[in-house]
Amino acid sequence: MTFSPELEARFADLLTHYPPGRQRGALVPMLMYAQDEVGAVTPELMAELAKRLDVSVLQVDEVVGYYSMLHKKPQGKTHVQICTNVACMLRGGAELYDHACKKLGIGHKQTQASGVFSLEEVECIGACSWAPAIQLNYTFHHEVTTDKLDQLLEGLQ
């Protein structure tokens, strides 16, 4: 599998950030940058990174499944992730998620036919102090209310 020269350069640099023998630590950023270029974490991509970092494809799969920022299928132009884990749930995360479903007309792990938005209900994204938290692509938004969500989404139409 080939990547753009820019991405290859980025990979090469990344690998120097880890102590010898621990290059596998670069897996998460490599997956993320490669996903941005390829559009999704495809089986081919997983096999390629497994080979480069000398880990098994299953180990790559474990990582991909764990991080909600990594996707095996292409997402909408804006990927909306809403946390409904305990801290967020207590502060209205579940309502937020229901609201988003209605507003976007799609459910968990679905993408609008137009390809504009995709939606996902996620576990804790590590922003509990500012619950309820959501993520639009790589940007976090804190203490989100239904009104604030409406504004955010409308701004991205």
Add this chain to the structure above:
Amino acid sequence: MSNMVKLTINETAVEAPAGTLLIDAAKLAGIEIPAFCYYEGMSLQAACRMCLVEIEKAPKLMAACVVPVAEGMIVRTESPAVVKARKTTLEFLLTNHPLDCPVCDKGGECELQDMVFKYGAGESRFTEVKQHVPEKQWSPVVFYDGPRCILCYRCVRVCNEGMGVGALGIVNRGVAAEIAPSHGDHLECDECGSCIDICPVGALTSGAYRYKTRPWEMEHVGTICTHCSNGCKTTLGVRNNEIVRGNNRDRSGVNGEFLCVKGRYAFDFNHHPERLQTPLLRVNGKLEEVSWSRALQAVVEKFKAGGKAGVVGSTRIANEEAYLLQKFARTVLKTNNIDHHRSGDVVTLLDSLSGKTATLGTADDCYNAKAVLIVGADLSQQQPFLANQIRANHRHHKAGIYVATPGAVREDKIAKASARTADGNWLPAVESMAEKLKGEKELLVLFGDSVKGEGVRKLVAFGESLGIPVKYICLVDYANSRGAMDMGLLPDLGPGYHAVEGAPGLTLPQMMAATDLDLLWVVGANPLARHTLASSKAFVVVQDLFLTETAQRADVVLPAASAYEKNGTVTNVCGQVQRLKRGVETVGAKTDLNIIGLIARGMGVNLGKVDADAVFAEIQKTVRGYNVPLPVIVTGGAAQTMPVNGRVPSTVLPELIQSSRDTLFTTGTLTRYSKILNEVMEAPGGLYR
């Protein structure tokens, strides 16, 4: 490390070596801290939270499985907060757990059941519908039921660390997290079933055992695996005279809980429909079913008639049977024409170690030796348990592993140095590692069949030249390959490797090639799979479980009992004697011991009392090194033998020594009759790249 730490657990003063985990310290003091993910010998996971305890001055409950003891620590394992936390943990674990205990294989031996019974809350506050995903089959033997899984990672760790295979992982997150197999929807692995064995709940179940019985309806019979030479103790689960399970959860025997695919599943040959149950006699050129008395009479007549006789013994029959067979051959048939399929040059090894002490390696040494050198053997394929010991040695003690093999092997991954050998010439590869080896404190050398004759002497000389203590294990193929030699199934050497009286007899190939052989008696072997019998007039008597190539040529075929159907002893590759215990019976078959005794009786000769204990008593008296303490083996232990310490006057050519190079999924003729082994043969490669 040796300084002791004083602490208090539940108002009791406890002392434990520094570095001890709290959960182990409590165990030493007889206090149980419940745990799911903690597993002795595996890496720490701290995933299940079942082991939470209260530690004074700690701000919250702590996981006892990862906290080391500290001076003055005050621990409570049964305080109200701990009790409540445990109940809650269990309540969480049961959120989506199906509670289908009445139909779950694990019901009755499930750790989750036991924990809920002992510590749990009888009620759940969850009213939501349980998440369900369908069960998956990953291989002929491994099934996974996701909803039952408590995500303890035991299976993942045993496969990664224990087996060195790494075929299991955890994918997804939160409520969707589940175990996944290496190849998308299926496994390509050793199929050892260790993951199933170690699973605390019924999430992983075995294709061989599932839905066959309730655990409490089985009898449990501890005996020795009949496949390879490693001599693993296996506890057979027997129901209605059928073996339905093999495991070793009680960790008795040399192997602890380890079993490979053959020990765990390949007992099914025992119930194969082609098992012989009636004696066969050649009448008008065709094998016909006859009664035992008629078949035995035919044998007795021929044996009495005399002539040139040859006897081929087995690498799987018990020591008692091998001993009695050679005694019969030498004293009744008056011949030294007796041999068996030899797979390792134990004879030359014993001879070259003459006069030295503490130079024979054991299974324990594989786990404890500071360094291990493997010469010319694919251990993970051919000696699964010894390979497991060596992996554990590397994991727990950081042993230095050195590999000199013709091809890539699994041990390369953990080796300090690996070298490839060409055309069976292993010496240069071994010598290339000499400097590194000299830096080790001690060495255990395991060698396969490419090291034989002069080669063994060279290897021992090489070991000497290192200037460190060296022990050796000569690898052999089958469950009693070692015992067959110790008992004297050899044309030139009798029991205990003493030179035979009179001229040495014919070797196995010589017997096959002798055109004037009158009588061939084959007990539990299949020489005609590799040789042709030159003598067309030879009257052939075969004792076996199946109608093998050799049995098809026989004039009389006597149906024999398997190792799982007899009492006796076998000797493993390291020279450790262990006891076979009868678990089942096949109607119509008799043990080889019994058959030999009946033939002797028919001929009117007295071989002494023919029962396993009596013959073993004779072996103890007459075979050097076998005077082992009976209580050790009677209680299921392994007793080390040293059958000779002196020159061994062997006359046999080393060329006769040839391993069958079995894989993980084969051992000679026997495994052809294992349905399970034939099903899982999809990946006999073993490196799983």
